[in-house]
Amino acid sequence: MRAIGGGALVLAVITGFAGTALAALLLFDGAGFSGLLDTYTLSVARFTLWQATLSTLLSVLFGIPVARALARRPQFPGRIWIVRLLAVPMGLPVLIGALGLIGIWGRQGAMNDLLRMLGLAEPVSIYGLSGILLAHVFFNMPLAARLMLAGLERIPGEYWRVAASLGMPSRSVFRFIEGPVLLGLLPGVAGLIFMLCVTSFTLVLVLGGGPAATTIEVAVYQALRFDFDPGRAVALALMQITMTGILLAAMAFVPVPVEQSATLARGGRRFDGWRRQTQWVDGTVLLLATTFTGLPLLAVVLAGLKADLPALLFSPAFRRAALTSLAIALSAGCLSVMLAATIIHARAAIGSERRAGMALRGIRAGLSGAGSLILLVSPLMLGTGWFLALRPFGDVARFAPTLVIVINSLMALPFVIRVLSPAFDVHQARTGRLAASLGIQGFARLRLIDGPVLAKPVLMALSFAMALSLGDLGAVALFGSDDLVTLPYLIYSRLGSYRTNEADGFALILGFVCLLLTVVGTLGSRNRMTDDR
Amino acid sequence: MTDDCAIALSGVTLALGNATFAFDCRLPAGAITAVTGPSGSGKTTFLNLVAGFERPDAGTVSIGGQDVTALHPAERPVSLVFQDNNLFAHLDIASNIGLGIDPSLRLSAQDRAAVSTALERVGLGGFEKRRPGTLSGGERQRAAFARALVRRRPVLLLDEPFAALDPDLRAAMSALLVELHRETGNTVLIVTHDPQEVRRSADHVLFLKQGRIAVNLPAERFLSGTGVAEADTFMRQI
Structure with missing residues (x-):
């Protein structure tokens, strides 16, 4: 019963937090709603959808050959490292990925030098639509490839034997085996990527800009921070929430893509792709994918090493930002884990209730929704709402750290729940009755039963949540000031004042820490999953 | 047609992880041969070698007098x-x-x-x-x-x-x-762990044990007792 009470409390807190933001947006009295239809807002909305559509299309299109090549070549030299490399963009703070992309594809970047050497007059532009697409493909093509690879690896091994024995050529294998599987995954994968690209903030902030290449998120930020036009911010924010709401509703009808340990669940040996030609195709595809994903990361490292790292590490600006970031990340991480644990416990408690009434079932459904609320109301929208709500109470900056912590913890919540939930469920199933029959409760239970088993998944989830919070620029961008400088904010402002060298140095440090935390947060999950099998 | 369809494994060896396999046999053409034995004895590996899903480390596999050792499954x-x-x-x-x-x-x-x-x-x-x-x-x-x-x-x-x-x-x-x-007169190789199946359909029986061929006999002789303890015990289970 206590678990359910806790769940109800968490539900109240989360809905209260989001509700306040929403109410502030809805109740804002200004030119708000008439602004919905002005040409600027509409063009921003159009661009948001257009770039998301193109980004999704390109990410999926390029992801397919990569997934096929990886699935077809379980013995490819260094394959496991390619699969791991494809996971890196997801663990990397977006801002740092953007820096790496500028290093390779920017005006002074290696790629444009190369193109100029080949005699191409018009180098690729990292800014504007082409830059946004490039960056979205950099972050999402690997995601698409990994999800589709996992799907291909779930194909039963007999299929490959039958195909080999029937002599099906590569084209037939694609048409009759891989194609239908990929087609089934497509709505989920494309929906996820589209959602990520619609709500993309940092990349568009850094690479876009200007009325021609602005998404709603960035337009809200600009309206609040630069133009101080809250009316427009509100109109845009409501438009964005409506849009994500429609998308989420549509995606409810689509199977969720799962990345069931892409490296372990091997569907069986492959007997196709032994012809020279396919070997060349796959080799080229994997080389291109590795280069495309790896070069910007390499650029981050090389540019970072050029900076005077020791001096940067001991500079007061860095130390202050690092401490701020750490404090925020640790608080947000702990808060997120506590929220998640309460939600999971409450859901389990309600689930085991023999006769759950309407109220209980309502709480349960509400908790599921609250866990992924951040998908509907993006961090920046929550921030905007609170920004408006707190304005009458004086300087918003006073509340900034708290707000950033809560928003960051909500950002991490869906991931934290996903990491913790299986561990908690298994643990409860194994020890719940026994502990109850022995009367082990309260602190003793935590110390003897739960602590030793759940410490690892909790630390993993915490580590993952901290990585997310450390790398986040979205929430802090709205509230950042001289009093609240996190590491991403520091990098962004150094970038803005053209102290690129320092930005590169900080980016290397932050990127390294975030990747380390993500690795801790995800590597363990694989081990645990295999242990349980 | 009949005789040249025989399956022959000569001096075939294969190592998979810790398990090693060594097969040497000729199987009659136009007959149903049951490949049986305890689990882990190499029944499926035997079949994979014939089908081409495994390539032997040494030795040759031939089907109908043709050496297929280097052929892809589709070409067999x-x-x-x-x-x-x-x-x-x-x-x-x-x-x-x-x-x-x-x-x-x-x-x-x-x-x-x-x-x-x-x-x-x-x-x-x-x-x-x-x-x-x-x-x-x-x-x-x-x-x-x-x-x-x-x-x-x-x-x-x-x-x-x-x-x-x-x-x-x-x-x-x-x-x-x-x-x-x-009707077709084809050569059939059936991997089974079911003694009933052996009784019902086999003309010829291969009994495998730890990656080796322990018994290679026509069905009626196999069923009347082989002298190999494992094989006889195996056939007595229901």
């Missing part, structure tokens, strides 16, 4: 039936069987007629447009047989084809297998 004169997942779940039965005629599914009217004939032969007349998911386990295996029929390969390899079926159904499917074998 064999058809295959597994315990499960023989049919692509998202294709209808006619397409699944049509793939046995042309792996790109370019079928003439004649080919389609051949598919329907094969379906009727295995008792699945009119099932052309059905999806594998709507069929029972036994019906799915019948469809797999139909595909083997249209493939017209001289050798049929079956890996525990009836293991997932009810005992009653197994007997009926064995009878169908023997019937089809009599």
Whole structure:
């Protein structure tokens, strides 16, 4: 019963937090709603959808050959490292990925030098639509490839034997085996990527800009921070929430893509792709994918090493930002884990209730929704709402750290729940009755039963949540000031004042820490999953 | 035709992880040979070597007098039936069987007629447009047989084809297998861990033990006692 009470409390807190933001947006009295239809807002909305559509299309299109090549070549030299490399963009703070992309594809970047050497007059532009697409493909093509690879690896091994024995050529294998599987995954994968690209903030902030290449998120930020036009911010924010709401509703009808340990669940040996030609195709595809994903990361490292790292590490600006970031990340991480644990416990408690009434079932459904609320109301929208709500109470900056912590913890919540939930469920199933029959409760239970088993998944989830919070620029961008400088904010402002060298140095440090935390947060999950099998 | 269809493994060795396999045998053409033995004895590996899913570390595999050691599974004169997942779940039965005629599914009217004939032969007349998911386990295996029929390969390899079926159904499917074998006169290799299956359908028996061939005898001699303790105990289980 206590678990359910806790769940109800968490539900109240989360809905209260989001509700306040929403109410502030809805109740804002200004030119708000008439602004919905002005040409600027509409063009921003159009661009948001257009770039998301193109980004999704390109990410999926390029992801397919990569997934096929990886699935077809379980013995490819260094394959496991390619699969791991494809996971890196997801663990990397977006801002740092953007820096790496500028290093390779920017005006002074290696790629444009190369193109100029080949005699191409018009180098690729990292800014504007082409830059946004490039960056979205950099972050999402690997995601698409990994999800589709996992799907291909779930194909039963007999299929490959039958195909080999029937002599099906590569084209037939694609048409009759891989194609239908990929087609089934497509709505989920494309929906996820589209959602990520619609709500993309940092990349568009850094690479876009200007009325021609602005998404709603960035337009809200600009309206609040630069133009101080809250009316427009509100109109845009409501438009964005409506849009994500429609998308989420549509995606409810689509199977969720799962990345069931892409490296372990091997569907069986492959007997196709032994012809020279396919070997060349796959080799080229994997080389291109590795280069495309790896070069910007390499650029981050090389540019970072050029900076005077020791001096940067001991500079007061860095130390202050690092401490701020750490404090925020640790608080947000702990808060997120506590929220998640309460939600999971409450859901389990309600689930085991023999006769759950309407109220209980309502709480349960509400908790599921609250866990992924951040998908509907993006961090920046929550921030905007609170920004408006707190304005009458004086300087918003006073509340900034708290707000950033809560928003960051909500950002991490869906991931934290996903990491913790299986561990908690298994643990409860194994020890719940026994502990109850022995009367082990309260602190003793935590110390003897739960602590030793759940410490690892909790630390993993915490580590993952901290990585997310450390790398986040979205929430802090709205509230950042001289009093609240996190590491991403520091990098962004150094970038803005053209102290690129320092930005590169900080980016290397932050990127390294975030990747380390993500690795801790995800590597363990694989081990645990295999242990349980 | 009969004698040149024999399957021969000479001096074949293979190491997979900690397990080592060494096979040396000639199997009669135009007969049903059961490959049996305790689990882990190498039954499926034996079949994989014949089918081409495993390449031996040493030695040669020949089918019908032709050395196939270096050939890809598609180039070997064999058809295959597994315990499960023989049919692509998202294709209808006619397409699944049509793939046995042309792996790109370019079928003439004649080919389609051949598919329907094969379906009727295995008792699945009119099932052309059905999806594998709507069929029972036994019906799915019948469809797999139909595909083997249209493939017209001289050798049929079956890996525990009836293991997932009810005992009653197994007997009926064995009878169908023997019937089809009599009509086509092909060479059949059936991997099974079921002594009943050995009794019902085998003309010849290979008994494997720890990656080696322990017994290689015609069925009637195998059933009357081999002197190899494991094989005789194995046949006494119900």
